[in-house]
Amino acid sequence: LDQNDAAQSGSFLISVSDDSNPLGTWRNWVIPSSWNGNNFAGNWGDYQGVGYDEESLLITANQFSFAGYFDYAKIRVIKKSDLYYTTSDTCKWYDFWSISFPGASGRVFNIRPVIHQSPSDTTYLVHIPYYTGTAYAVYRIMYGQDGVPPLNGSVLSVTQFQDPPQAAQPGGAVLESSGPELTNEPVFRDGHIWLAHSTRNPTSLSYSAVRICRFDPKTVQVVEQMTFGTANKWYFYPAIMSDKNGNIVFTASRSGLDEYVSAYYVGKASGSTSFTQPYLLKAGRGPYNKDYGSGRNRWGDYLGISIDPAGESFWMMSEYVANPHNWSNWIGEVRMMPLQGASLKTSTAFLDFKTLERTKERDTITVQLVNVGSQPLVVSAIGKSNPNFQLLGPATYPVTINSFDSLAVKVVCNPQVTGLLKDTLVIDDNDAVATRIPVVVESYDLNPAQPQKIFAVTGATNSGNTYSINKSSGESTLIGPSGSNAFVAIKAHPKSAVIYGVKTSVDGSEIWKMDANTGKLFIKKAIDVTEINAAAFDTSGTLYLLSKRNIIYRFDEVANTSTRVDSVKSSTAAIAFDPFTNLLYGAIYKPLGSGKDQLYRINLGTGDTIRVGNLGNGKPLRDIFFDESGSMFGFMGSPSEVASLVSINKGSGAGSVIGSTGLAGFVSSAYYPGVINSIGESGSAQIVGTYMLYDNYPNPFNPSTVIRYALPVAGNVELKVYNTLGEKVAELVNGFTPAGEHTVQFDATGLTSGVYFYEIKTRDFRAMKKMVLVK
Missing domain, CATH: 2.60.40.1930 (Macroglobulin (MG2) domain)
Incomplete structure (x- = not known):
């Protein structure tokens, strides 16, 4: 979709490939949604539905005025031949608008076109009201002798469906998760239409479920209708598909008070009166609470499912929370029909353990070996060669896996050496196609920082590298890649000497740790503080985080929790604790005007700032730190300038340039002073x-x-x-x-x-x- 209020224009954007190669030639169309037929309608199409039959592409939309008011639902029919084969730059379409519920005058909201998987002399569309009801609307289009398709509709009577309650999740934020209306396309196959929509769970009214309906569109009679739900869970935004044998699979998002929004799928065999259990496709990884200032925490309806015409596999793209407050899609494949013979399908084609600290971290990945064939699969052996990976499988072989049954095999990674470690799982079975699963992990040591050495990381300007900085001259020396160009801070733990790194976004942040020998950082954990601007350890080893909104947090690494301490009364670019007094110092963040080089102390109890002074050269401080004698240093210069190392009088704020680092992309520094036994600065x-x-x-x-x-x-x-x-x-x-x-x-x-x-x-x-x- 494309829409522009100022220009009073709206468009449907359509791309069509010229063959089955997705990397080949495509024809791209921009077709106005703000027109009805040949006339400007003064509105634009939202929430499009896309269906098709043998002859036509079907597009539906809710039409809104450019002032933001709903006008009506619209159907657009486009001949596929016009999109496929025309040599001109134009195509024609037929529009139907101001569509009412059959037998009533009220205009409907949200019509979904049907995906026709088998031939039909009639094109179908379906509407389900967004409130409790006992009827669907079924619309039909048949091309007349003049080639103009007329539209008519009928009422399909069904058992009552109810407006579903909105979904909840851990943490208490309610998700706006739709009503009972159709949010994905119904499917026509062999004379019947399948559809799925949300409803209130009839056996647990506080939760939502999925209503499945199969009906005959010619007689407008229900063939079967069932409701799927489970205790204490909300299901929403289902998408359904049928294979050629009449088996169905639907995918949906699911949440509970003990479960973040996750992606699931459920099947039902042809002729069966019950569903399979719900299978997890991808688990949610955090809460979702993002209203963009509207007050509505809306979950997206970005789910879909389709059938592979060559192998009758269901391919689904379902929605889940990828990390706190960030949704994503996960793609999965499932079958309801067995292949001929014995056929092995694994739950993953590649085992990636990402990164693990040598001898201190281990991880386990479970691989499901599924027989999707019609004959028993006999596994004679499963082999591997690298001792850093362990296989927890059957005690004895051979093992027989019956049709549509599975065997769980666990692979444990407990690296004893560092480096990029690889292996291959070799599965010996009676499948004609050999199965090999690559395994990989990057193993590392967290070597601590050398005492009295300055470390610095850069952003994209210097390719995200780690450098050492000469304390006497400011000269930089490359250590190696840092692993990312998105760190906002690095700081050395005063007890362990391990360097911590912080990456951040509007959705959350991550704690990384550095191997000081190579300069590379490795991810350790996600934290719930967003948009971190600076970080510092106090003398006890407690990490403090400062957000761009000037809120300072105390981070508990063991509990992985962050506690708000206070709001700093000035925008701050960098913070550091004096290793002798544990006083917190801050450098102002002020991109424009005078006073960009100001230094102050921060009262952790109140957030108040006490002015110390200015560097004296008008240059902003990018970072500050203390050495083993309690002397203060910093890096100055705007983000686009080459940073310089400066010594700073912590009593007056006056700065003295030591030398240029030669780094324009400087981000942050870390310094481990070692044993602190020396005297602090004298008083008067x-x-x-x-x-x-x-x-x-x-x-x-x-x-x-x-x-x-x-x-x-x-x-x-x-x-x-x-x-x-x-x-x-x-x-x-x-x-x-x-x-x-x-x-x-x-x-x-x-x-x-x-x-x-x-x-x-x-x-x-x-x-x-x-x-x-x-x-």
Whole structure:
């Protein structure tokens, strides 16, 4: 469809191939939907239906005025010969509009054309009201002697169908999932029409189900009608198809309070009075809540099913949630008729374990071996050769799989070496066609970052690479591909030294982790925070995420949950925690005007910002970080400029350029300082009037805490930590120290829980305090 309110135009866009080769020649047509016959109608066609018979292509639409009001339903009939064989650039059509329900004056909404799978002297269309009812409308078109097709209709009486309730899903957001009207095309085969639509589940009124109806369109009599539903589930937007033996399959979306919207299919054998169980085609992977500001969380009706005329296989394209708030389609094939002989069909043609961390991650994929043949399939053996893959199959062979039965085989990947690992499942059976299933995984180690080394990633401008940055010159050196050009932040965990990466979108985000030896990142988990702009670890190793809407979140990696902390009162491009004080600093995001180089502290309790100062050169800061001494650094320059490494005075914000990185596509940086035992920046000696050893914070702690002390005069200082036996366990300071206040971080990662004492000694002062390590 195409529509333009300003131009008051609407069109049907049609493409027709000249043969069965989809990569061959196509004829493309733009046919106005805003015309009825040869006259401009002042409206446009929406929600098109597409059907066909031997002679014609059938298009239906709901016609809306350019002011947005529904006018009527329309049917357009186009001779297929005009689309296929004409040498001109024009074709003709027949239009029917302002169509009413047979025997009534009210205009109908939503007519669906029928897909004719066998010859018929009549073309059919069907309408089902979008409210509770006991009747369908069946429309017929027959070409007259003058070649002009007339339209007439009849009422088909059916048992009552009810307006279905809207579907729910985990998390509580209700899905607008249609009424009982037809949303996909009925099917004509061998004198009967099959159709499927949503209805209220008659045995569980709070849920929706699928009504199946088969009727004779000539006598306008129901042949069979059945309702399919299961306990505590909603089924919606079904699409149905029949094969030449009268078997049917329908596909539908399904959800429950314990199930995200998933794609399912159900079959019914010819002559049977019951359905198969519902089979999962693709499981939903998250909630769907996207209303585009309308207040309506509408699920799409983008499902379809067709029959392969060569082999009578059903091919379906069904809808599910691919990731949070993002719908997608999954394609599947199923048969209701066996092939001659023994014939093996596998649930997948390729086993891809994606990426797994060596010795730490394992995954299992189940392969269904299905016999779609008429004779028993005898599996003599299943082989593989790579020891990084394990096969969990039958204990003994041979194994016999009867017609339309299956055997589940599990393949386990537990990689013990790194690299791109491959194998092939070789299935030895009595099928004339050999079955081979390739298996692959990329195995990796998460080597931690080397201490005191700057890592940087780039976007598409520099092909999504990882670089090391020389701290003294700013010069960049390529490490390798990062694995994506869409990272928004990378940061080093202060305890494990593993570098984390963040990818984000309006639908959700992902946490990746880097092998620091190669610079490549690997996906670890999806998270529910959207549009992340910056990230930083605090001194305890907690990851904080900042969204483009200036909301800061605390991420719990173990629970995989994000908690909103507060809203930062300024648009922020980058954040970083001081490793000694755990104070949070931010660099402003201000693409236009003055003050683009502003630096401030962020109060995590209130979101308020406290201005520190400006770099002094008007260049925006892209990222900031601290080193092992508590000194601040950053990367400056707009996204289109080559980024430069700068040192920053965290007291005044003033910046000093170290050197150019040569990277125009700079995105973010990561720095692991290693063991932090050195002194933080001095305070002013003028405001320190006496010696002081302060209480450490936090206390109790795990595994690190900050110790603060004050010196009225410069001198040699010793600051040591002892256990309860009087044994020295750490020496934090030993040397000349200027006057002022100082902080030092004590990391007790290698120590056991208990009481410890920290003691300061100078020429004129000595003090000791107690602290508690709780692990």
